[in-house]
Amino acid sequence: AQHQHTFQRPQQHLESCKWRPPAPRLACAIDETEEQQPVSEAQAPNEETDPQPWPSRWEGPHGCAGRYCLFANKGFARGRGIVAITTTQNVERLKRIEKEEYPPDEKPQPDSPPPYVVAEVEGKGLGLLANKTLHRGDTIMKKTPAMLVHRAFFESVAVAPQSQDALLDSAVALLPPPLRKEFLAQMGGSPSAILATNSFQMDIGSGSGDGHHYGNFPEVSRLNHDCRPNAAFHIGADLAHTTMAARDVDPRTELAISYIDPLLPRAARQQRIRHAWDFACGCALCSSSHKAADKSDARLREIARIEAALADFTDESVTARVLGRLVQLYADERLDASVAGAYTLVALNYNMLGDARSAQRYARLAHEALLVEKGPGHGDLAEMAELARSPRAHFTWRARVRR
Ligand SMILES: C[S@@+](CC[C@H](N)C(=O)[O-])C[C@H]1O[C@@H](n2cnc3c(N)ncnc32)[C@H](O)[C@@H]1O
Structure with a gap:
């Protein structure tokens, strides 16, 4: 699974982002209410009391709206469960992923106690507070989705809003009780509002088309949101959403991620947050003085300028001093959760300038940051490992000096 590209920076950064279904709906070509077969709770007897974990078994379709049908597997990912509103082709993909990533003969790791507690956070509703000291790279949580909904289910004019709501209600009813409780406890109210406030875009087709879904992970x-978060996240090919500490965190500190591109200037960040989630960001940077915000925006502009130069092999302004400046800007901005792309560029550029030691140093840092921000499946990992191993054999060696 890959994250949705919502913006493109020089090093092909990928961003996972949250979403909001399009509203208001303008047209409904076909009302498919009649195709709905809402699933009642009565169809799952004894599930509240049954101590046995559910076996992994895909069932469905339990009703359809247009090409999108409801499938459920109460035993998915070694007993966690999942529901999906998607196409039959994508269910086959989910079956393949489960077979490869969650083989039934492999014992699940016992869950270690979470390094956080849920608590009220002033001005933000509930949030997560660290309950111990965390270090950069520590895993905060790793969760498979409770619900996957094909993106076009919300966007297709062939699916009427009533059909959407009926199928979503049925989907919730088919979740195993503990996960259903977690799902319904999320901020939002109705299932569609819960999905609008709390979902991540993900591609379960590895970019091969029609795999684009909204994934809901109730614990996540x-x-x-924080514009300078202390946690980073990625969604892997195993569908799991992993949140990791991006810097050292003291106990009782709130853990936060960025819902948006943190490199946007303050006004654009706030506008995106307002537009997509309808809240005024109360993070420390957004609440800072005009002077501090202006300084931050000036650093972001400088970051953009330098990164454009680094990505252009013909740009002659690139020197070791410029590379050092970029690293300093990221540190000053506290962009600990979004440094992988910058370190990658810096590593490649040190190599292009013929500084093998610095290239190796930043290739190692980029490798570490890619694991935190993008996960072990990211394509640049092999490149950075190669550069760290033998900078002089890398195609970038002295590329700027040779010109
Ligand atoms: C994904 S939920 C996060 C958890 C939520 N606070 C809760 O109680 O379940 C997103 C919602 O949390 C609130 N929120 C998140 N980050 C915030 C921030 N930086 N400032 C103010 N409110 C925030 C907003 O109401 C937003 O719609």
């Missing part, structure tokens, strides 16, 4: 949904 308690993470509030």
